[in-house]
Structures are given as C-alpha cells and as structure tokens.
Amino acid sequence: MVVSQCPDLDDLPSLPVMERKHLPEVRCIYFVLSPEGAVLYIGQTSNLRRRWIAHHRFANLADCQEVRIVWMATDDADIASVERALIERYHPSMNGAYYIAGTVVDKAAEPTTNVSVNIRVPVDLRDALAAYARRENRSLGGTVAWLVKRETGRTLAQILAGAMEPSRPR
Amino acid sequence: MRAIVVSEVAMPADTKMVTTLMELDLLARVDDFRFEQRFKSRAAAMKFLMDAALKAGLKPTAEDHERWS
Numbered sequence A: 001m002v003v004s005q006c007p008d009l010d011d012l013p014s015l016p017v018m019e020r021k022h023l024p025e026v027r028c029i030y031f032v033l034s035p036e037g038a039v040l041y042i043g044q045t046s047n048l049r050r051r052w053i054a055h056h057r058f059a060n061l062a063d064c065q066e067v068r069i070v071w072m073a074t075d076d077a078d079i080a081s082v083e084r085a086l087i088e089r090y091h092p093s094m095n096g097a098y099y100i101a102g103t104v105v106d107k108a109a110e111p112t113t114n115v116s117v118n119i120r121v122p123v124d125l126r127d128a129l130a131a132y133a134r135r136e137n138r139s140l141g142g143t144v145a146w147l148v149k150r151e152t153g154r155t156l157a158q159i160l161a162g163a164m165e166p167s168r169p170r
Numbered sequence B: 001m002r003a004i005v006v007s008e009v010a011m012p013a014d015t016k017m018v019t020t021l022m023e024l025d026l027l028a029r030v031d032d033f034r035f036e037q038r039f040k041s042r043a044a045a046m047k048f049l050m051d052a053a054l055k056a057g058l059k060p061t062a063e064d065h066e067r068w069s
Helices: A017-022 A048-053 A079-090 A123-135 A140-152 A156-162 B024-036 B042-055 B062-068
Strands: A014-016 A028-033 A039-045 A068-073 A114-122 B003-007 B015-023
Touching: A014 A017, A017 A048, A017 A068, A028 A048, A028 A079, A039 A048, A039 A079, A048 A068, A114 A123, A114 B024, A114 B042, A123 A140, A123 B015, A123 B042, A140 B015, A140 B024, A140 B042, B015 B024, B024 B042
Parallel strands: A114 B003
Antiparallel strands: A014 A068, A028 A039, A028 A068, A114 B015
C-alpha cells in the first residue's frame, strides 16, 4: 500500500470503544477516532480484539462512549510500513505521546528524558546482575537498563529461544 | 535534565531494591511488552527481561562500552 491510497475511513468497519469485546480477531491497522471524527491514534495488531481487551494506552478512553475504533484488515507483510505511512498522513495526536501505566506522562517529553525506576527483585537475580555488572566493570543500574534495552529489542520468540528455561513471573 | 520518578511497590522479604535510570522511550517499550504479554506489573516484566538476558548470555559490544563511558 502506498500513501496515496489512503483509505476513506467512512467506508471502513468500526465499533464504539465501549463495544470493543465485539471487535473481530483480525490482523489489521486500526484507527481511533474522536466523536468529531479526528484521528487520535493509529496502531497495528495481529489480533484486534485481543489488542483492545486490555489496551493500556487508552485507559482513559475506555469509558468514552463516542470514541470509535475503525479497522482496515490487511495481509500486507510489511504492516509496519503501512502504519508508518498512515501516521505520516494523518498525524494522530496520541501517537508519539508517552504513557506510563495508561496515563500520558508528558506529551512533549523527549524520548531520551531519563526516568528513575526502582524495582524489587529476588536476591538471586540481584546477585546475578551485580556479578554481571562487576564482570563488565559497570554500575548495577546501568547494567540493568542495558539488559532491558537489549531484550526489548528482541521479539518474545527470540527471547524464549535464547534463554534457557526462562522463569516467567506472572 | 528533567527526571520523573516511578516506583514499583513489592515487599517480599527475600528481595532487594534495584534502582536504574531509563530513557522514557525504553520505559514505554517495557510497558508495551508488559501489557502485550500480560505481565501483572512492570516489575514482573522487567524481571523477566533481565532474567532472560542473563540466561541468554548477552555480551556488551565495544560500542556499548563506549556509550556507557
């Protein structure tokens, strides 16, 4: 798909966000429309219904009856390029905003703004992290951020394939 | 430089606190990962990621070391 073939959103199927449990389980690009018809957000998903059952980015929209979800089913292998092209075309106001636990932290924040994060970890994991940091001659905090950054750059399948017996805390 | 403080609260006795500075972009990616994979908290997602990284034996490249210094 090329940008010049932007879909007419009025011709696409849609549902109010309140009825998101009835969304189809399709691979698609989806649009979030305000009651006035403005495009608030554009995203992609391999399963629209599953994506919206717990869409953390829109915790604040979930109770707004007049917001609509419009979707465009696609088999395009390069769905990410299609999404990017549509974002460039529509400039949705909520794409690019940063959400922490479902809340916009700072719409104008730079991606490189530093955030201090404190987490409690099991002693054995903390010891393993400390040993790793010592081996690499780095701080514990810097090591944690680097490891998380490396892992979020991989898909879950790659993570599971690379990790022996990953213990998944749920 | 602006800083936003975000804390996870979990209090089992056999745990220790780890503090790190992360870029907002990375924290947003962690949250995406957390919700997509249905982890109960950001801390749980981060523990999974750290654990997996250690078990995979990830090694920093020379470029990584340069960025750290």
